[in-house]
Amino acid sequence: MKAGSRRALVVEDDAASRDALSALLAVDGFEVRTAATLAAARAAVDEDDALDVVFLDLGLPDGDGMSLVGRFASLPSRCAVVMLTGERRVERVVEAMRAGASDFLTKPLKPALLAATLARVAERLADRDEARRLRSELIGRGVFQGLIGRSPQMRRLYEQIERVAPSALPVSVHGESGSGKELVARAIHDLSRRRRGPFVALNCGAIPRQLAESELFGHVRGAFTGAQRDHAGAFERASQGTLFLDEIAELPLDLQVVLLRVLEAGVVRRVGGPREVAVDVRIIAASHQDLAAAVAAGRFREDLYFRLHVLPLEVPALRDRPSDLPLLVEHFLAEAAAAAGTEAAPTLSEAARAAVLGHRWPGNVRELKNAIARGCVLRSGDRVEPEDLGMPSVAPDGGGAAGGPREDGVVVPFGATLADAERLIVTAQLDRHGWRRGETAEALGVSAKTLYNKCRAWDLQPPDEG
Template sequence: MAARILIVDDDPIQRRLLEEAVKRFGHEAVTADGGEAGLATLAAARGDFQLMILDLVMPDLDGMAVLERLAKAGETLPVIVQTSRGSIDTVVGAMRAGAFDFIVKPVNHERLAVSIQNALKISALEGEIRRARRPAQSGLGFRDIITKSPEMARVLRLGERAATSGIPILIEGESGVGKELVARAIQGASDRRTKPFVTVNCGAIPENLVQSTLFGHEKGAFTGAVDRHTGKFQEAHTGTLFLDEVGELPLDVQVQLLRAIQEGEIEPVGARRSQKVDFRLISATNRRLLDMVKEGRFREDLYYRLNVYPIFVPPLRDRREDIPLLVEHFVSRFAAEEGKRRITGIRPDAVAMLSAFNWPGNIRQLENAVFRAVILCDGGELTVDEFPQIAAQTGHVSAIRRVEGNDAPPPAEPVIIESTLPPVATEDGLIGVAVSSGAGNDPAPFGFLRSLADDGHVRALVAIEEEMIRLAIDHYGGRMAEVARRLGIGRSTLYRKLKEYGLADGDDDDAGVAAE
């Protein structure tokens, strides 16, 4: 699994050797020429590094002083120290100061690779343990939200500002984007961080029980009310109430919610008097409440009470740079939870495929896809074969091999496999009829065009246009008039493009016209 590693060493030759070694191991390397420079780079990155390789002997600020500063700052970044002095006292001192491992110069690359792999693996497991424990203690924080996209950075800035007050917040965004996580981070950064955080999914409550669930009821208030029931507002007293999918609330309950927000008091079903409650309200919705107001399905006065401080969480397809980070996080988490410690990462081509997918279900869908892949994986890394549904929808070559029942590599020469049969769905949900290898590229299912090149980047429009023309000519048996008509271009334009792409000789135009 690729990581970002900070190398701190005053020796330029040693820095260069370590940088090349780290890159050869498949990681990203950033260098600093001393202790002060290393700490400044680490502070500017704001948690963007997963590991530090630190020289102990440096003129300005030595390695032991750097370790002490990291410990005082509460930094949990694993550190591998290196020095030419390999005495026992030096080793013990470095380990007591917080170093993860110790390597003696000249560095053995195999030893360094093992140390890096172990440090990243242990760090990932410890991170999952911290995240699992933190909600039960003091709540999540904004630093726990995994992102590096500018869009999410704006969301976090808005959340941090709102956390310092009791202003009502409305979090908008598609289902699965992490609205509740943002709400928990706001709670964790507020003065109510040690108080209850009560979540209510308004769309999951039966309509006849909404009022009782939110506001509670007294014993005997209605048939079946054999005991007094405490509502969610009362549970959230002194804490935070998170109303998820608030647009699903019935109109009559919206009136009572408005009163609770305005007056800070509720009236349980069957109660003789109202009760005061102190709560911080955060609402969330995957619908446009303003449209619902126009349609008469949501109260306008309540909308303006909830929409005091709006925060929009963008969908995952608009922040694709977060996908590799989220995948890495989910792989570490599920590998630890499922006892598959041999799984250390995911192949780069699989990450590229996942990054190209649109993820209509957003982070929740990505999480479930990685969970399934971890369960299916029998090796040390996740590959594209563990994501069959995603491969099918992105037109990845692995989907074709599954359809054809052949895991062998594609043939060296271009080949076209045609069929007059209708598409057939396999057990994996993959569909295919015919396969065209294209010119020197991996094959794609018939009717699909490859959107990504072998290096993981999107293909140029010129290459896609050329492939589309080739496919149309093959599909319509060289009948140029039909090809032009189906492509929606003139025949002269078609012949011009054939010449541009080297698909026709100088006399092919006349021959094509005569043949038709």
């Protein structure tokens, strides 16, 4: 296995084993660093965490190597972690695997087993690199973990998601209804080291008040009228994974107190239950409301706010990223085709496309998705028309959905083709940015080369060069 510039860290206190393993890795093309203690291993990763594989001894002079498994497994590089142990207890191996280890070797090391392990590491790293390549390609096409868009706002959001995902700290997601807050939460979970655990979503605003405590923390049989069997709450169901609490601001104040206690103690007590149950959950809370304003108004506890508002993320409204509309429309049309079992996706008429481009979309991506789904079902011909989408009426004089001013100030006239609408938007952005193509390309969410090609195709020139 020629690993090129692969980087390895060997954490082993036995000098002979450490040197032998390091030599084999070097022959295999790895750049190898070594550490003989937990402290040295921590220092090594603090200095440089760009690792591809870590060989970690469980029995070290200053502590149990198990304490570092989680940290190594959650590094941004998503390195492989191979445990080295002289123990043969199955429970220790299981514990290491649950903590994030990808493989293990028993000591003394046997050449054949080591070779097989290195082959598995090579396969894992190849899979990781392929996943990175595909992710980069998808982001270039505007797709990231189920989120759609390649505007600057969405690219920043993707970067923030990748930064917060490896952490165990709570995340607070703010965004308007329908903007995709749950998709953001799922993306964080899927990119975290908890991705093998459950993802449980609970809408705090949709639970009747009398059932909220039971839904969150569970109940035992007979705890109240109708409680005919034991019920595990959202916290227990999400243990070892992620709990997404949507519309957290809707939670009653008395339950906010209980929630804060659970977050601080890491235990829940079912309604009517005699004992506490330990839970290991990462919290992602979301709201369309401004939680700081809710605190000021006395509707949300300040201590709970500070407990949850550790890693804040903002999901942009659809009207603030108009360049993503064509991509979203294409995606939802393809979804409609898949749902109908047809190979060819429906298409929008030019009038429908102009209506979509001109609409403000107060319900955000959810409203757009529902409109496209409705249009694909109700269309009478080959193409979806504005009335199929349930769009506001279109006035020939330029008013209504397709003729009103967009959020960015561009007026898309009635009957404009998609190409005409695109040219109007690009020209307006060029004017806004003083024809500085780099800034304009960033604002539109396209590459400078793409913008250059469009300007050349449309013969667009600065006013003083026309």
